[in-house]
Amino acid sequence: MSEPLHHAPRRRKIAAVALALLTAAGLLASAPGAAQARDAADHCVVNLSTGETTCAATQSLALAADAAAAEDVGIMSVTLITLYDRTNYDPAGGTRSFVADGSYTCSAAYSPVEFSVDHLDAANWNNRASSVHTYRSCDIKLWDTVTLSGASSTWIDNLANLDTIGWNNRAGSYQIS
Ligand SMILES: [Ca+2]
Ligand SMILES: [Ca+2]
Known part of the structure; x- marks a missing residue:
């Protein structure tokens, strides 16, 4: 494989979580092979409270896997934002969710910024x-580059088609507030 070695442990952990879920759901008979599972694991949940990123073959499985892992350490996951590869919140093309502890609610003001998430390229989400x-x-707020620099979007609540503000397949990093 051409991927950096430091990615290997996380991928193994992700595979283990996905397999555990498939087993629990009684779906193991239809579980894809390792190569297919790796390609299909395009739904990830970044947990601010635990520092873990959990991926699975579907958005619901990824959220469930994160929730189960967080619950083990006494944290209730709550979703703050979800990015979709496709328009109209269609999860079929892949999703990336950012979650925090269940008590968390963003402040009404845009300042100060509450979370900054850069380098979407490292997650295969640059310009996506x-x-x-x-x-x-x-x-x-979306930023054009992966380092929270360059052009930035307005603050967005929900938007079914980022093309309407010129931000389709463009974000390289983002901030939450
Ligand atoms: Ca896209
Ligand atoms: Ca960009």
């Missing part, structure tokens, strides 16, 4: 988001 949904009073 086409719709975005936010929760818990959070809004999102």
Whole structure:
């Protein structure tokens, strides 16, 4: 494989979580092979409270896997934002969700910024988001580059088609407030 070695442990962990879920759901008979599972794991949940990123073959499985892992350490996950590869919040093309502890709600003001998430390229999400949904009073600002620099979007609540503001397949990093 051409991927950096430091990615290997996380991928193994992700595979283990996905397999555990498939087993629990009684779906193991139809589980894809390892190569297919790796390609299909395009739904990830970044948990601010635990620092873990959990991926699975579907958005619901990824959220469930994150929730189960967080619950083990006494944290209730709540989704703050979800990026969608496709427009109209269609999860079929892949999703990336950002979650925090259940008590978290974003402040009404845009300043100060509450979370900054850069380097979407490292997650294979550079220039990819086409719709975005936010929760818990959070809004999102997109940045063109992966380092929170260059052009930035307005603060977005929910937007089913980022092309309407010229931000389709453009975000390289983002901020939440
Ligand atoms: Ca896209
Ligand atoms: Ca960009």
